[in-house]
Amino acid sequence: MLNQLDSLLHSQTRLAIMSLLMNLEEAEFIYLKEQTGVSAGNLSLQLEKLRAGEYIEIRKGFKKKYPVTICTITSKGREAFRQYVLDIKQYLEPGRQDEIAEEGLAG
Numbered sequence: 001m002l003n004q005l006d007s008l009l010h011s012q013t014r015l016a017i018m019s020l021l022m023n024l025e026e027a028e029f030i031y032l033k034e035q036t037g038v039s040a041g042n043l044s045l046q047l048e049k050l051r052a053g054e055y056i057e058i059r060k061g062f063k064k065k066y067p068v069t070i071c072t073i074t075s076k077g078r079e080a081f082r083q084y085v086l087d088i089k090q091y092l093e094p095g096r097q098d099e100i101a102e103e104g105l106a107g
Contacts, residue, residue, distance in 0.1 A: 002094070003087040006080055008053045013038055013046045018081050021056065021073035029069035047071060055080055 009015055016036045020027055033043050050056045055077030059070045073081075 002090055003083075005087055005091075006084050008049065008055065009080060009084045011046070013042065014050055015084075017043075017046060017050060017071070018055065018073065018077065021071060022078065022081055026070055026072040029071065032071065050077070053077075053080075 009018060013036055017032055020032060020035055029040075029043065029047075032047075033040060036043060038046070047056065047058060051058050054074055057072045057074055059072070061068055061070070
């Protein structure tokens with residue numbers, strides 16, 4: 001049986017944000033905006049949804065007297081992303097569901 005996909009991650013922008021954070025640990029708002037190509041307003045909305053789901057943490061501070069927003073992936077977010085990837089693999093390779101599930105247990 002195929003697992004239900006995580007609706008919080010099953011959005012192009014939120015998936016892009018999480019993909020970036022999986023590799024970077026943390027990123028500034030402006031970097032995420034440039035990489036995703038979305039408006040500042042849309043990015044703020046998507047970041048808030050990820051924060052509310054406890055997939056990321058958001059810190060606000062200053063860098064050379066300018067405000068900066070830094071996003072960091074949480075352990076819950078990291079695990080949710082890994083599970084999402086395994087679930088997508090099951091959709092793409094339905095004949096390998098048991099093998100993919102085993103990969104997830106080993107990872």
